[in-house]
Amino acid sequence: LATGAIAGVVFLTLKKNVIDPVIFLQESVINLSKKDFSTRIAVASDDEIGSLASSFNQMAATIEDYNHNLQTLVNNKTEQLIKAERLAAAGALVAGMAHEINTPLGTALTAISHDKQLIEEIEAAFADGSMTKESFRRFISGLRDGVDLTNSNLHRAAVLIDMFKRVAIDDTAEDRERFSVKNIICETIYSIEPHFGGKAVGVTVLCSDDLTMTGQPRLFSQIISNLMMNTVMHAFSGRDSGMVKITAEKDPERLELTFADDGNGIEPGLLDRIFDPFFTTRRNQGGTGLGLTIVHNIVHHNFGGEIFCRSTPGCGTVVTIRIPVFA
Secondary structure, three states: OHHHHHHHHHHHHHHHHHHHHHHHHHHHHHHHHOOOOOOOOOOOOOOHHHHHHHHHHHHHHHHHHHHHHHHHHHHHHHHHHHHHHHHHHHHHHHHHHHHHHHHHHHHHHHHHHHHHHHHHHHHHHHHOOOOOHHHHHHHHHHHHHHHHHHHHHHHHHHHHHHHHHHHHOOOOOOOOEEEEHHHHHHHHHHHHHHHOOOOEEEEEEEEOOOOEEEEOHHHHHHHHHHHHHHHHHHHOOOOOEEEEEEEEEEOOOEEEEEEEEOOOOOOHHHHOOOOOOOOOOOHHHOOOOOHHHHHHHHHHHHOOOEEEEEEOOOOOEEEEEEEEOOO
């Protein structure tokens, strides 16, 4: 009995002073490995177990500090890269716009020069008395055609310049305003079409002409631009053509924007990662993995909305964005 009692006391002492602390230390190590960096062990003694607990606490504190610094660094670098990607996208768009604007302005200049020549010819004919009714009729007809051509091309240039103003403005300084959703969608598609790489992409926009929302139109335009270019690059990879359907509807609580394509689709294992920073399947072809991250950030942080994606390999992809009506 005495031996049993002594053994019991020894066991309880060992359990309290050694076994339980070691088990708790083991559990703390497991928690730390699961990224619970706030894990700490209460130091209740000055023996080896207490020294081990103190060492563990110091290690956990160091890891927590390193993790915090690393997370801050990653967040800062990610934000810098996102801003750089936005600037690069805007720069490419501006370069394309400059090329597009040059075409209607050149045509308008040619039409004006032709009109000037017609005027000089009719003036000369009038001066020497050789002007006839038929020559005057041809002059009026030619002048009218030239004016119509000049007017249409200057109007096209004005539309392009308006788009340029929308993409050139800094989103941090852009005022919230009420804008036509359909107009922004159509203008954005028109402005980025030269960057489709020669692919024949058919775009259908299903949106009421009077549907409006309040927000930053340039950011809304960037959502459409990034989704469209991502579709051209990935969904229509290896193809010469494709179809995209953009639907916008509004109820009393929210605006719902649906972006659907009939492209290659996304593998199930990749679907949960498409909004992650730096994730791309086209790294060796210049992909940065930030296009959809930017869309995600704009939807969440600028418009206070949410974004979802569903896809089936070979059957296309559907991206759904829901934005509160007060945004």
